[in-house]
Amino acid sequence: MSRLSCLLLAAAVICSTSRLSAADVQITPDVVYGHKYGLALTFDVFTPTENANGAGVLFMVSGGWFSGWSDPEQSQKRFRPLTDKGFTVFAVRHGSSPKFSIPEAVGDVRRSVRFIRLNAGRFHVDPNRLGVYGASAGGHLSLMLGTAADDGDPNAKDPVLRVSNRVNAVVAWVAPTDLQIMVWDAPEHLPTYEKFPALDLDLKAAKTHSPLVHVTQDDAPTLLVVGDKDGLVPMQHSENIYAAFEKANVPSQLIVLEGAGHGFRKGHAERAVNELVAWFEKQLAAE
Numbered sequence: 001m002s003r004l005s006c007l008l009l010a011a012a013v014i015c016s017t018s019r020l021s022a023a024d025v026q027i028t029p030d031v032v033y034g035h036k037y038g039l040a041l042t043f044d045v046f047t048p049t050e051n052a053n054g055a056g057v058l059f060m061v062s063g064g065w066f067s068g069w070s071d072p073e074q075s076q077k078r079f080r081p082l083t084d085k086g087f088t089v090f091a092v093r094h095g096s097s098p099k100f101s102i103p104e105a106v107g108d109v110r111r112s113v114r115f116i117r118l119n120a121g122r123f124h125v126d127p128n129r130l131g132v133y134g135a136s137a138g139g140h141l142s143l144m145l146g147t148a149a150d151d152g153d154p155n156a157k158d159p160v161l162r163v164s165n166r167v168n169a170v171v172a173w174v175a176p177t178d179l180q181i182m183v184w185d186a187p188e189h190l191p192t193y194e195k196f197p198a199l200d201l202d203l204k205a206a207k208t209h210s211p212l213v214h215v216t217q218d219d220a221p222t223l224l225v226v227g228d229k230d231g232l233v234p235m236q237h238s239e240n241i242y243a244a245f246e247k248a249n250v251p252s253q254l255i256v257l258e259g260a261g262h263g264f265r266k267g268h269a270e271r272a273v274n275e276l277v278a279w280f281e282k283q284l285a286a287e
Helices: 003-015 072-083 102-118 137-147 191-195 203-208 236-247 266-283
Strands: 025-036 039-048 056-061 088-093 130-135 169-173 222-227 252-257
Touching: 025 072, 025 102, 039 072, 039 102, 056 102, 056 137, 072 088, 072 266, 088 102, 102 130, 102 137, 102 203, 130 137, 130 266, 137 169, 169 266, 222 236, 222 266, 236 252, 252 266
Parallel strands: 056 088, 056 130, 130 169, 169 222, 222 252
Antiparallel strands: 025 039, 039 088
16 A cells, blocks of 8 residues: 555544444534535534533544545444544544645634534534544644634634634644645655645745644643654654643643554554543543
8 A cells, every 4th residue: 555545544544443332423414614616615523412521522534635525424433432422523624635735724624613613502512622633634734723723803704713713632643743844845855745735835834834833832732642663754743742842831642652653553543542532531521
């Protein structure tokens, strides 16, 4: 399998280890949270019908900043570890590479948070208990929400844009944190990165959309999970932003999975999922 295929499948591979349970989940597919160029931006909602805890978790549907559709009836098992614990899950799709680039994907997922917060009553979630997670490119987008969010524009004509896109907890698996060493304009970029059209950015845009440069004390509590054998997004990405979080006194944790590569397998995947659920249970608990 090519590295590109591995990256695109990373999130699915990691999440596919979820155990099945008898708990019922209500699926609301294709909720429209915005439009661009005549196209709808959508997410699917997975709501536990019993023991819902009122917290929402957004999953970034993204690999290589490619965001594709899958049948929610088939994909719901990926979210069982969260829905079984009472979390409502939002599977968020963004404008996809190669048509749209990283800055546009970041803008889309910011809008998704605003939309969910504005409509929290509709989705039966607490607007102040929203988490986000993703793998690889999805982890990058999750970290951008955790480090570079804003409180909204009170003067915006669009009511969605008046709402904050801040999140209350982040989990990022094998996430790029510094695009300045990955984009095609970066002299030291790995040749394999040229397989990803989304990385065709200039260095200025790369800096703007690098979570590492946005770390401040008010960032969301963040869990980082990485494999020490990752040749596509080396673990230094997670190590560097973890050091920045510690310096800024942001609650954070770095878990290094020995022997794991870019796509977690078997025991590595099970641990990553268990740590994710535990992090959200701790950070998104009702007061």
